[in-house]
Amino acid sequence: MGKVEIKKKEKKNALFQNAFDLFIDKGFAKTTISDIVERSGLAKGTFYLYFKDKYDLRDKLVVYKAGQLFTDAHNALKKYPDMDFEKQLLFVTDYIIERLQAQHNLMKFISKNLSWGIFRDTFSNTVPQESVPFYEYYLESMKKSHIICAEPELLLFTIIELIGSTCYNCIILEQPVSMDKYLPYLHQSILQIFRSFTKREQV
Known part of the structure; x- marks a missing residue:
């Protein structure tokens, strides 16, 4: 796996883990995409590279x-x-x-x-x-x-x-x-x- 693919995987895993933590802490309904990307340290556009929506x-x-x-x-x-x-x-x-x-x-x-x-x-x-x-x-x-x-x-x-x-x-x-x-x-x-x-x- 090349460096680019590794970086992509790391970003996706960060979104997964931080979304999981937020869903547990705040609940799914109260968690926004902005919350997820902010905690992950990523731009909102990065989110939409991997997912259609929440x-x-x-x-x-x-x-x-x-x-x-x-x-x-x-x-x-x-x-x-x-x-x-x-x-x-x-x-x-x-x-x-x-x-x-x-x-x-x-x-x-x-x-x-x-x-x-x-x-x-x-x-x-x-x-x-x-x-x-x-x-x-x-x-x-x-x-x-x-x-x-x-x-x-x-x-x-x-x-x-x-x-x-x-x-x-x-x-x-x-x-x-x-x-x-x-x-x-x-x-x-x-x-x-x-x-x-x-x-x-x-x-």
């Missing part, structure tokens, strides 16, 4: 923040290259839940948007490719484990939607129970979903 920034910021979660989970998972695939799924689940429990502001911002929409957008060429390494690892690890799955994207979609809605209700609302109390049931549900989508290749 709503476009918010949507891409959700993708960016959620993408970082999965990228971090992927990097943590690299320490256990020989872990069974089912255990990998639960490891990533627990990693994401622990981060969201520790960062309520992040959970509130992402809200119920930790969903397949995050990945659908992330796979496009119009937003940062934050989660692509995780998805590629997911496919490669499944192949390495001799797991046959006709619809790997639908499998991941189902699991991600379940984790997203569960985190929102159990962490933010603490309904119907706390996240800690519900976690064993979530694990069981994820494994049942996984096994219904897949079969082991005979080797």
Whole structure:
């Protein structure tokens, strides 16, 4: 990556981070584009190089923040290259839940948007490719484990939607129970979903 591209990435990341801080501190409705660029130390024209408006920034910021979660989970998972695939799924689940429990502001911002929409957008060429390494690892690890799955994207979609809605209700609302109390049931549900989508290749 050249110096120009690095500078562009740094400016975009600055807009993302400062917008996130302002949305948390002031709320989305009360935060203006002027607030964001002023805190970022950038000209307003720079903002429009990356985003159409404040709503476009918010949507891409959700993708960016959620993408970082999965990228971090992927990097943590690299320490256990020989872990069974089912255990990998639960490891990533627990990693994401622990981060969201520790960062309520992040959970509130992402809200119920930790969903397949995050990945659908992330796979496009119009937003940062934050989660692509995780998805590629997911496919490669499944192949390495001799797991046959006709619809790997639908499998991941189902699991991600379940984790997203569960985190929102159990962490933010603490309904119907706390996240800690519900976690064993979530694990069981994820494994049942996984096994219904897949079969082991005979080797």
